[in-house]
Amino acid sequence: MRDVFTALSSPARRQILELLRERALSAxxxxxxxxxxxxxxSGHFNVLKEAGLVSADRQGNSIVYRINTSVVEDxxxxxxxxxxxxxxx
Amino acid sequence: MRDVFTALSSPARRQILELLRERALSAxxxxxxxxxxxxxxSGHFNVLKEAGLVSADRQGNSIVYRINTSVVEDxxxxxxxxxxxxxxx
DNA sequence: ACAATATTTCGCTAATTCGCAAAATAACGA
DNA sequence: TCGTTATTTTGCGAATTAGCGAAATATTGT
Structure with missing residues (x-):
């Protein structure tokens, strides 16, 4: 389980989380x-997943990411x- | 001005901030x-300073660091x- | 001016991170 | 099964980071 603050240290990853704040989105x-x-x-998704900040579910062809707010709260x-x-x- | 989350991404730097939470300390x-x-x-102090998370004041021989809670709040x-x-x- | 103390800067190595293009994998529909 | 779409994995180069010892800088007291 990767460190949450390490995951948050990248602007790109924070931007992804900002997008997911409103609703779940596919890659x-x-x-x-x-x-x-x-x-x-995709690499950034992996880091966010390892930190528990997002979860991923396949929906047909796509993979849908959603933010895990409880980990943000931690x-x-x-x-x-x-x-x-x-x-x- | 360095990114606050980047500064927070290092365990060593978070440990420094934890120590400074209670009171200001010299290097x-x-x-x-x-x-x-x-x-x-010293390198970590620099990163924390660049992010605005701590401020430093010389007191005689030593340099005393204190946490800047307002930036943590941001x-x-x-x-x-x-x-x-x-x-x- | 000198010695002692506290801290930083310099120069280095090893490890990590970030970006990409190309290739591989997974699921769907015909 | 084949072709299409969506996403990931692999492999790479460039840049950054974290750690250290040695040397440099700053302040104090004598």
Whole structure:
């Protein structure tokens, strides 16, 4: 399971997540919206999958990706901790 | 100004931020707590500074680093957006 | 001016990442 | 089975990164 923050460190991958925020999209639909070669995008999908940030389901010919918001929320919680000074020690 | 998520993608840098969460620390104090060579840590400090995640002040001989929570909060807000489906468009 | 302490910059190597084109795989419909 | 469409895997080069030791820089105290 790859590190979530590593997956989030690429602008291209964050852009993919932004697109998936609204609705699930196939690899091809994402490729129509992001100016990168399909193999390049496929690599990014893999990183996002390994981090648990998206899940993929085949639907006929296409593979549909959807965002996994609960994993985003975990990252959120980790960041939130940094904004709060330790209260009990 | 370097990308905040890129800066957060390194476990070593997140560990530095965790230490700074409680209180500001000098480079040497951080080096006592993290098993990496000082030049390596110095490089990480630089990345964190370029991302605006920490600020540095010389105090006599030492350089004291403190976390910049407002920039962490900006990253937080960017992540939070990903957890909410677009409502108005 | 000198020695001691704290930190950074330099120069290097090994490993990783990002992009692509070409080839391989998977599912569908005729 | 064959052809088409959708996506991934492979293999590559260029660029970046993370680590280190040695040397350089900055500050303090004598």
């Amino acid at each position: 091809g639909e994402i490729a129509e919206r992001i100016p990168l070669a399909k193999p390049t995008l 990252a959120l919680a980790a960041l939130l901790r940094l904004t709060r000074r330790e209260e009990v020690e | 040497g104090e951080i080096a006592e707590r993290i098993p990496l060579a000082k030049p390596t840590l 990253a937080l807000a960017a992540l939070l957006r990903l957890t909410r489906r677009e409502e108005v468009e």
